[in-house]
Amino acid sequence: MSVKTPLEMLYHWEKTTPDAVYLRQPIDGVFHEFTWAQVGDQVRRVANALIAQNYEQGSHIAILSKNCAEWFITDLAIMMAGHVSVPIYFTAGQETIRYVLNHSNCKAIFIGKLDDTEHQCAAIDSHITRFAMPYGTIPATYQWPELLQQQPLSSSPVPAASDTMTIIYTSGSTGNPKGVVNTFGSYGWSCQALAQALKVGTKERMLSYLPLAHITERVYVEGASLYNGFCVSFVESLDTFAENLKAVSPTLFISVPRLWTRFQMGVLAKIPPKKLNRLLSIPILKGIVAKKIRQQLGLDSARLFGSGSAPISPATLHWYERIGINISEGWGMSENNGLGTLSYPFRRDKIGCIGHPYDGVDLRIAEDGEIQLKGPCVMKEYYLEPEKTAEAFTSDGYLRTGDKGTIDADGYVRITGRLKEIFKTAKGKYVAPVPIESLLMENSLIEQICVTGSNLKQPIALVVLTPEAQVHDAEHLRHSLKHTLEHTNKKLESHARLDAMVVVDDSWSVENGLLTPTLKIKRHLIESKYHDLIQREHSQSVVWQQA
Numbered sequence: 001m002s003v004k005t006p007l008e009m010l011y012h013w014e015k016t017t018p019d020a021v022y023l024r025q026p027i028d029g030v031f032h033e034f035t036w037a038q039v040g041d042q043v044r045r046v047a048n049a050l051i052a053q054n055y056e057q058g059s060h061i062a063i064l065s066k067n068c069a070e071w072f073i074t075d076l077a078i079m080m081a082g083h084v085s086v087p088i089y090f091t092a093g094q095e096t097i098r099y100v101l102n103h104s105n106c107k108a109i110f111i112g113k114l115d116d117t118e119h120q121c122a123a124i125d126s127h128i129t130r131f132a133m134p135y136g137t138i139p140a141t142y143q144w145p146e147l148l149q150q151q152p153l154s155s156s157p158v159p160a161a162s163d164t165m166t167i168i169y170t171s172g173s174t175g176n177p178k179g180v181v182n183t184f185g186s187y188g189w190s191c192q193a194l195a196q197a198l199k200v201g202t203k204e205r206m207l208s209y210l211p212l213a214h215i216t217e218r219v220y221v222e223g224a225s226l227y228n229g230f231c232v233s234f235v236e237s238l239d240t241f242a243e244n245l246k247a248v249s250p251t252l253f254i255s256v257p258r259l260w261t262r263f264q265m266g267v268l269a270k271i272p273p274k275k276l277n278r279l280l281s282i283p284i285l286k287g288i289v290a291k292k293i294r295q296q297l298g299l300d301s302a303r304l305f306g307s308g309s310a311p312i313s314p315a316t317l318h319w320y321e322r323i324g325i326n327i328s329e330g331w332g333m334s335e336n337n338g339l340g341t342l343s344y345p346f347r348r349d350k351i352g353c354i355g356h357p358y359d360g361v362d363l364r365i366a367e368d369g370e371i372q373l374k375g376p377c378v379m380k381e382y383y384l385e386p387e388k389t390a391e392a393f394t395s396d397g398y399l400r401t402g403d404k405g406t407i408d409a410d411g412y413v414r415i416t417g418r419l420k421e422i423f424k425t426a427k428g429k430y431v432a433p434v435p436i437e438s439l440l441m442e443n444s445l446i447e448q449i450c451v452t453g454s455n456l457k458q459p460i461a462l463v464v465l466t467p468e469a470q471v472h473d474a475e476h477l478r479h480s481l482k483h484t485l486e487h488t489n490k491k492l493e494s495h496a497r498l499d500a501m502v503v504v505d506d507s508w509s510v511e512n513g514l515l516t517p518t519l520k521i522k523r524h525l526i527e528s529k530y531h532d533l534i535q536r537e538h539s540q541s542v543v544w545q546q547a
Contacts, residue, residue, distance in 0.1 A: 001360070003161055003188040003376075007079050009226040011156050014040035017202070017229060025069040026236035026244055034069055036229075039076075044152035046077035049142065052150070053108065053129065055083065060104045060167065062086045062128075064097065064120065065112025067208045067234050070133040070144065072222055074110045075212075079184075080157060085166045086179075087213035089517040090114055091510045094123035099176060100169050101128060104383065111138050161185030167383050168215055168334045171516035179383030180215075180334040189376040190337035191223035193358050197342055198304065204230035204251045205301070209241065214518050215338040216308055220254055220330075246298035253302045257312035258519045260327065261447060264319060265468050267293055268444065280322050290323040299325060304344070306330055309518045311415065311434055314352045315442035321348065329354050331415070335392065335399055336361075339377040341413050352438075353412040354405075363413065364398065370419055371405045372398035404432065421523060423454040429495035431459050433523075436498070439491060443484040445469040445477065448508050450526045451498070452534055458499035460538070461485075462530055464507045474544075477503075481542045500538040504530065504545045 004012075013022070018037035025032045034042075050061070061078045063085055065071055078085045086104045088097055090113070097120060101109065112133035114120055121139065124130065131147065132140035159165070165184045169177040206225065210217045225232045233248040235241050255263075268276065271293075279289045294300040305320075308330040317327050326346035331354035332338035341363070343355035357363040361375040378399050381389040392400055404422075405415045417432030424430050433451035440449050440461055447466040453459030469477060481501050489497040508514035514522055514529070527534065533545060 001189065001192060003185055003192060004227070005079075005159055005161070005184045005188050006076065006165075006191075006223070006226050007156070008158055009229075010036075010040060010043065010076055013226075013229050020202070020229070021231050022225070023069040023072060024231065024233040024248075026234060026240065029236070029240070031233065031247070032069075039069075039073060041152050042073050042148060043076040043080060044154075045150045046073060046147045047080035048150040048153045049131075049147040050077060050081035050083065050108075051153070055107050057082045058164065059083045059107045060086050062088055062101060062104070062106045062109040063112075063213075064088045064090065064092070064109055065114065065133055065135075066090045067210075067212050067217070068113055068133065068135070069234060070110075070112055071212050072232070074112075074131075074133070075222070079159065079165065080153060082157065082159070084164050087166070087168060087218070089171065089211050089213045091211075091517050092120070094120065096177070097123035098125075100179075101125070103176075104167055104169075104179060111140060159184050161188070164380065166218075168213070168218070170334050171214070171518050171520070178385060178388060181380040181383050182334075182337055183380055186337055186377055186379065187219070187223065188227075189360075190219055190339040191227040193339060193360055193377070194219060194224060195227050197344065197358055198224075198252075200224065200228045200230065200252065200304075202229040204228065205248060206230065206232050206252050206254075207235065207245060207248045207250045208232050209235040210254065210256065211517055214309075215332065215334045216254070216330075216518075219338045220306070224252075242298065249298060249301040251301055252304045252306075253299055254306040254308070256309045256519050257307060257316070258310070258447070260307055260312060260316060260320070261441075261444075261466075263297060264316060264444065265447075265466050267297070267323075269468055273444070286322075287324075293323045294325065304328070306344075308332070308338075310520050311438050313438055313441035315444075317351045321351075331355065331403075331413070333401060335379045335401075336373060336375070337377045337379075339375075340371075340373060340401070343412070350410075350412050353408070353414045355413065356411040357413070362398075363407075365405060365407055366394075368419070369404040369406075369416065371401045371403045371413065371415070373401065374398045423452065423459075425453055425459065425495060426455050426457050427495055431496045433459070436461070436488065436492065436496065439488040440484060440501075443480060445472070445480055446484075448521065450521055450523060452523070452527050453499075454527075456499070456534070458495075458497060460499050460534065461501045462526065462534070463501055463503050465503060478542050485541055500540070501542050502530075502533060502538065502545060503543070504533070 013036040021033045022036045023034040108129035110131045113135045130140035132138035134144040167179045235244045305327045328344040330342045332340040341355035363373045404417045417434045436451045437449045448464035450462045
């Protein structure tokens, strides 16, 4: 495969389809549209503004902002100016912002849409040049209108495939985040391999709302749009998400398990499960009801649905299938540009699998069950951490993913847990929590779950209920959870059976530090927070934290 860089793709589209709309940014309820020519012009102006700073070639430039048109423009401008982008999650606290900026030695930072601008910007040292995107009042060295007053760069530089394009700091479920160094070659190959697998074209529409600081959105939305020439729209705010989704009516839609569950709960809040099941069981009504639900969600035009970042319950996938939404799971990580496996085209018989490897990705299962892979998509290194880089690869060059799994006769991979998350009970038996959590998540009243039990006689499950669960009385909830617990335990070996399900009071979020920005649970912090609760003797199989 002849690999193109993102900049070459920008040059291609601004030349061949200059008047086609590329980016759509909602401001005060109105979508402002940018054609490929306009995006190219702004990229060239911002690139020239960066060049005027006389930073050493290959300097590190941070981006701290929610998703917006200027995020894409800034990313491309940093590339065009010959520098390296360092995205930071827009939910990051001061400690994380300070760590990433210092560790990567950033010379400048682009600041955009944030929820807590003043507090987050306080973590930026004074020696770092600030560039402000056009959202609200952001104290900065340079404001966006000043950048656009620069003359556009007349040349069209093309970086080498071996040049570093970006350093992506992992969201870090444990310890400080590591800086994953990805090259133009590895990113470009991944985007092109994705395009071949999905067979998308210029007429697609996508909504960009998952963090662009994460590799999934960076490749599957920004990258996919650049390498296929289609239009991307953004969300104005969390409050306008549903409205923006309906307005865009995307043809391709990717989400994460927690949000797929929230969408499901929204439907069931309007149509009780029993009534919905009855309607969907009537052939003449099934298609009509399913189409109406897709329309209400804003997904009636979508032909491809995806889920990634964390495990999703097979029960959830089966529920969506009944309303005509066939969700394909994907699996990857920052260290391989998000390109590991994909369950596409959708296959009902493969629900519960994360798919088969992309063409060109060599995947194997090691003796200890670890999923390992090799391919052009794999990172160069961890920035400034040679020891961790060495630990990340086997002696024959395969990336250690840390995930355990199996491969079936059709080449489909199933994850059975994380190597580091497997714990030993007091009986000396090892338990993998992820498959158990997936079984428990079949109960639609459960929103979040953490199975734990190191040094306990039997594991237990900490559970956060959905907001919709509050409409049910305690007895109904207890009965439902007990039924789920008993049903799950029947499927488990004796040493892995759960002793109790404990409903905790508070939900786990990015804000309280118990979820990563990609909505994975921080298992070690949850176990620490609920240590006394975990160690307590439980008289019943389903209990509440305050009982």
